[in-house]
Amino acid sequence: MKNITIIKGNIAYTKTLEKFEIHEDSFIVAKDGKIEGIYADIPSKYRSFEIEDYGDRIIIPGFVDLHVHAAQYMQSGIGMTRQLLEWLNDYTYNLERKFQDEEFAEMAYEAFADKLLSVGTLRSCIFASSSTKGTQILFEALRKKGLGAYVGKVNMDTNAPGFIIESTKNSIEGTKQLIEMYKGEGLVKPIITPRFAPTSTKGLLKELGDLAVKYGIPVQSHVNENREEMEWVREIFPDNKSYIDVYDSNSLFGQTPTVMAHAIYLEEEEIEYMREKGVFIAHCPDSNINVRSGIMPLRKYIDRGLKIGLGSDVAGGHKIGMNEAIVRAVQLSKILNIMDKSYRPVEFSEAFYIGTKGGGEFFGNTGSFEDGYSLDALVIEDEKAIAQNYSILDRLEKFIYTGDDRNICARYVEGVKIG
Amino acid sequence: MKNITIIKGNIAYTKTLEKFEIHEDSFIVAKDGKIEGIYADIPSKYRSFEIEDYGDRIIIPGFVDLHVHAAQYMQSGIGMTRQLLEWLNDYTYNLERKFQDEEFAEMAYEAFADKLLSVGTLRSCIFASSSTKGTQILFEALRKKGLGAYVGKVNMDTNAPGFIIESTKNSIEGTKQLIEMYKGEGLVKPIITPRFAPTSTKGLLKELGDLAVKYGIPVQSHVNENREEMEWVREIFPDNKSYIDVYDSNSLFGQTPTVMAHAIYLEEEEIEYMREKGVFIAHCPDSNINVRSGIMPLRKYIDRGLKIGLGSDVAGGHKIGMNEAIVRAVQLSKILNIMDKSYRPVEFSEAFYIGTKGGGEFFGNTGSFEDGYSLDALVIEDEKAIAQNYSILDRLEKFIYTGDDRNICARYVEGVKIG
Known part of the structure; x- marks a missing residue:
């Protein structure tokens, strides 16, 4: 298997209009830029690949x-x-x-x-x-x-x-x-x-x-x-x-x-x-x-x-x-x-x-983290005091309402880190 | 004379609701934190004092x-x-x-x-x-x-x-x-x-x-x-x-x-x-x-x-x-x-x-640069390409609409630089 991207963090996206899908402390695995799945534990077949671990940060679609x-x-x-x-x-x-x-x-x-x-x-x-x-x-x-x-x-x-x-x-x-x-x-x-x-x-x-x-x-x-x-x-x-x-x-x-x-x-x-x-x-x-x-x-x-x-x-x-x-x-x-x-x-x-x-x-299939979607992602970093006191959804809302480019610490398009 | 503050730049403020007062490339002089006047050329009695020259930047009330x-x-x-x-x-x-x-x-x-x-x-x-x-x-x-x-x-x-x-x-x-x-x-x-x-x-x-x-x-x-x-x-x-x-x-x-x-x-x-x-x-x-x-x-x-x-x-x-x-x-x-x-x-x-x-x-008398007002001021820095292509008023509008704290390069309260 080639071109495997694995990133880890608190994953949040919207599959439907009605609600957020939240996967705390989980892994997104993409192959050739397309998402294979989101996992709470990394499946054994992916264990040999490099994992970019974003810790307590939040990962959202671009x-x-x-x-x-x-x-x-x-x-x-x-x-x-x-x-x-x-x-x-x-x-x-x-x-x-x-x-x-x-x-x-x-x-x-x-x-x-x-x-x-x-x-x-x-x-x-x-x-x-x-x-x-x-x-x-x-x-x-x-x-x-x-x-x-x-x-x-x-x-x-x-x-x-x-x-x-x-x-x-x-x-x-x-x-x-x-x-x-x-x-x-x-x-x-x-x-x-x-x-x-x-x-x-x-x-x-x-x-x-x-x-x-x-x-x-x-x-x-x-x-x-x-x-x-x-x-x-x-x-x-x-x-x-x-x-x-x-x-x-x-x-x-x-x-x-x-x-x-x-x-x-x-x-x-x-x-x-x-x-x-x-x-x-x-x-x-x-x-x-x-x-x-x-x-x-x-x-x-x-x-x-x-x-x-x-x-x-x-x-x-x-x-x-x-x-x-x-x-x-x-x-x-x-x-x-x-x-x-x-x-x-x-x-x-x-x-x-x-x-x-x-x-x-x-x-095409972009803007979500469902299987088969392009791994277009942003990694969001917020202040420690916020991360300690609020839920992932509250933190995401705060980023959207009050954050800016300084809160985005990594960007991926089709599984490739571009900034 | 003590406690004289002199700052220089493109000065913009609103004395009335209807319009901006713009003084390009001018000096604001304050004594004990209160504005004495705005001058296109520095009066001789102030020549011995230090001047903070902000060049082409814009100076507005806090x-x-x-x-x-x-x-x-x-x-x-x-x-x-x-x-x-x-x-x-x-x-x-x-x-x-x-x-x-x-x-x-x-x-x-x-x-x-x-x-x-x-x-x-x-x-x-x-x-x-x-x-x-x-x-x-x-x-x-x-x-x-x-x-x-x-x-x-x-x-x-x-x-x-x-x-x-x-x-x-x-x-x-x-x-x-x-x-x-x-x-x-x-x-x-x-x-x-x-x-x-x-x-x-x-x-x-x-x-x-x-x-x-x-x-x-x-x-x-x-x-x-x-x-x-x-x-x-x-x-x-x-x-x-x-x-x-x-x-x-x-x-x-x-x-x-x-x-x-x-x-x-x-x-x-x-x-x-x-x-x-x-x-x-x-x-x-x-x-x-x-x-x-x-x-x-x-x-x-x-x-x-x-x-x-x-x-x-x-x-x-x-x-x-x-x-x-x-x-x-x-x-x-x-x-x-x-x-x-x-x-x-x-x-x-x-x-x-x-x-x-x-x-x-x-x-009291704050929020304007009229004589007698407290010198509460922000110095606004924008990108060179903007400064070269637009008027001072356009640049100020752009800062207000799209700028943030990164565009503020100095802050004064009652004539004292605080950040």
Whole structure:
């Protein structure tokens, strides 16, 4: 047997939304990066392998960020009281433009990849910028760290400043080029990424959908984020029956694995359609508030069986650590409960689930410690006084609510220690 | 001239709610801890004094936390999906009880004081526990760090577990003892602290009010936090016309400087009465959500001219850094705006103001860099790539939204560098 990883500690994860599975002082064994089992005592056949013993520390699945703009990372927390369009024009587009400069892209994406690693986001769905070369630099930065990700060159050929859009032809060619380069077996893979419907011509959407289907490449974009945006989409695409239909009619909505950010406002039939097509929602709670889009009804979507993960949505969201997104998801659901007592707030286990296994499913079997899942793990170290006085679940909750990268002392992706 | 402090950098503060005062690359001069002026060039009479030059870093007023439970710090972020009473009984009271043990109190309060210092909370209004000796240990821990604070032994003689309440006599005697010890000139001073009306007998409230008036000692407590609590107060004190009146009729509401936490639900005449009496509100946004109390209408209270500061309310709030409270105050006001477009969200400058000068006024002239104010300052260091690409105000916003104690490289209280 080769490539056996064994780590030991207090193991905590969510197999279901309802509760944590806790294995105190136990061993996780993985073979070629896939989990074989969790054991209270190490089985004899594994006794000859090296064991990384994390003592009283807590081992949890790595965090998954289903929606993050790498090219906006530098401006996270800036311009937060601007309105969306003013924020895009005064800050975001100008920043994204800089990624045409390779030196800038290398500096900024290196910082971004470092940060993802430090905060324990081991898998993510990432928007780069419209620069093909810049996007390639991001692929390389993430690969070097050993992180798992889907990375998309941002496609936009209309309705944005000239310095940030491309011709339809260049946008498609750059995308195809990156697909050819990275469609192999690595942990960092391409994803088709129309910014959102309004910055795409019909022609661009059609060709992107064709690429997705031809290569079997997943898709990410934004949908139904705010009322003004939805109205704009209706104006631009009068022949489509809905925002969703703009994507769907172009093979960009579940024809290949698809994740849509926000989806704050969904009609009943849209909820049902997303469920049928297995399209993931990236719930981005901080961004929901910061840009005043509205509050996505998480409890309702959970109850309706939608596939949901969490997104930091940096830089609409300001915090890149997914523990913060877990907390804010609970907080927003509590606010909906304050407004309407019949709305049941989400539990800590539910928010943790969507921040790990919920989003992790977009990458296959990741985000949990069940047999056959990828061993993507974080080792959490807390203060002695806390560890001595509280249960493992209390300690984990405290880390999620108050901890940061300093509490993460080891990170594993597919059984390999990467930091 | 003695005791001159001169620090140099990019100076930012809020004299008014509406906007930041920015002095790039300037000098703050303080004499005996009070600010003499801000200068672009150093006046000749100060040329012989030492200048601490912080280069391109940003210098802001220290943060002020108007409501924090030191004895609950250890459990911040734990039990966050519990209901209030369950949380008190399962976690909080059991933890507070431990502060009767001097060794435990020393360990826990040392960690608390360390944390306050690290996150730049230079002034705070603190609830300790009901233990007199434990509270004395907290006074000493804060004094050693050079922090400014009002510290209250928590008075409670009814309606809580026997192991945490005291007899009225012991509660008063312990309070008097601490007042006698600490009423002098130090930076850490006593404050009268009935936990809240329901855990106080009428006799206790009356004697506490008498102590406050006799010694000229300020007062802190909780008021109108949630509907159930308000109903409970009505039941326990049927002779008082309101929750506020329970305090007011016992000289605990503005007879000496008073700060009340929460005040989420205020009738029109109560707003007016608080304004008249100059009673401060400690707005605790994270706690508002975490324990599902409701959302305090910050914009409305600002417009009505109430005195408002921010509180972390650790451990109802989970984050002790006041930058987080500033962000959440903006976010909650945006949520009220999402619900009702006529509600104007608070601006970044307004939230920063209440987190510095707004609360700072409870301590006299602190929380701003105007002439005559105490030089309570934090020096903020950000990444070179941010400093090179953004304005001072953008950089400050980024620190508030995404930064932590690692970005604070120096701390001054009354002109003395304490960390």
